[in-house]
Amino acid sequence: MQRIVSGMRSTGRLHLGHYLGVIQNWVNLQNDNECYFFVADWHALTTKYDNTKDLRQDVIDVVIDWLASGINPEKSTIYVQSLIPEIAELNIYLSMVTPQNWVERDPTLKDMAKILRSKESTNSQISYGLMGYPVLMSADIMMLNANAVPVGVDQVAHIEITRDIVRRFNNIYKTDFFNEPQPLLNHCSLICGLDGNKMSKSYNNDIKISDTEEITAKKIMTAITDRSRLRRDDLGHPDQCEVAFKYWQVFGDNAQVETVKSECEKGIRGCADCKRQLGSLVNQRLHEIRERRKYYEEHLDEVNEIIRSGSEKTRLEAQKVLKEVRNIIGMY
Numbered sequence: 001m002q003r004i005v006s007g008m009r010s011t012g013r014l015h016l017g018h019y020l021g022v023i024q025n026w027v028n029l030q031n032d033n034e035c036y037f038f039v040a041d042w043h044a045l046t047t048k049y050d051n052t053k054d055l056r057q058d059v060i061d062v063v064i065d066w067l068a069s070g071i072n073p074e075k076s077t078i079y080v081q082s083l084i085p086e087i088a089e090l091n092i093y094l095s096m097v098t099p100q101n102w103v104e105r106d107p108t109l110k111d112m113a114k115i116l117r118s119k120e121s122t123n124s125q126i127s128y129g130l131m132g133y134p135v136l137m138s139a140d141i142m143m144l145n146a147n148a149v150p151v152g153v154d155q156v157a158h159i160e161i162t163r164d165i166v167r168r169f170n171n172i173y174k175t176d177f178f179n180e181p182q183p184l185l186n187h188c189s190l191i192c193g194l195d196g197n198k199m200s201k202s203y204n205n206d207i208k209i210s211d212t213e214e215i216t217a218k219k220i221m222t223a224i225t226d227r228s229r230l231r232r233d234d235l236g237h238p239d240q241c242e243v244a245f246k247y248w249q250v251f252g253d254n255a256q257v258e259t260v261k262s263e264c265e266k267g268i269r270g271c272a273d274c275k276r277q278l279g280s281l282v283n284q285r286l287h288e289i290r291e292r293r294k295y296y297e298e299h300l301d302e303v304n305e306i307i308r309s310g311s312e313k314t315r316l317e318a319q320k321v322l323k324e325v326r327n328i329i330g331m332y
């Protein structure tokens, strides 16, 4: 039984990339591990500090999507980062032991900075807080002295920095208190966006967990297929179908995938029909999740109580760790 911690920034409603790439993994892990999942609202603030009107709603939306997807509050502890002020104090201690060039060479942060600079906005500056992104993440993980962190591939570089910071802390203070956390990757294939790029809200190519069946079906009709195919009875090439066939491979069973493949190759399956079927399949797969989502939307008190009690429990754990850390460093 491992202690597991992971989080997501509160960027609003989640999409299938989050669900298939990360949340499904969490749902499986919660059965035989001690799991803590949190909404990283301070991390959201690193880039959205000047636009906070939706912050509170974004936190709720993320938690509702998790609950809908099968994160079970009886098994996992759900909390909100900013409700655990101990993390901010640990962040200070970690920021002292972290060399500046470790954060400067963080590749994920470099990408974020590039995107920020390309935006025409007043906050294209990289703030001191954003530079501290990987240190704050380390504080999240070390706050509960986690052994493992289930994340998407894009976060692995950050976990590497956390491991470095753990080693450095243990070294400097001659202790073995902190565990070196392992990243846990999901083995499921990554799903691309409807245009073939990485699925992302900012690219406007995503399908949200909370989308209605109609919107889902409509979006899937826009998915890119085999570009060389102009007429319905042209022979198709599933391996060159940029999005639709890949979705079949994620959502369909073997028999369905075989049928789609052979009908496409023979030219007896048009792309529009193919995507109509695909839309129903995706909707079928999401049906139960969306029903659960509706339930929680109508029972917000329950959602808020889950967040409150989870945060309270987490705080008690965090206080134990912080007491030890203050001791190890030799704070007054």
Ligand code: TRP
Pocket: 005, 006, 007, 008, 009, 040, 043, 136, 137, 138, 140, 141, 149, 151, 155
């Ligand atoms: N950076 C992560 C993301 O963008 C969110 C996150 C913050 C996180 N702190 C973490 C993930 C600690 C795992 C562990 O989704």
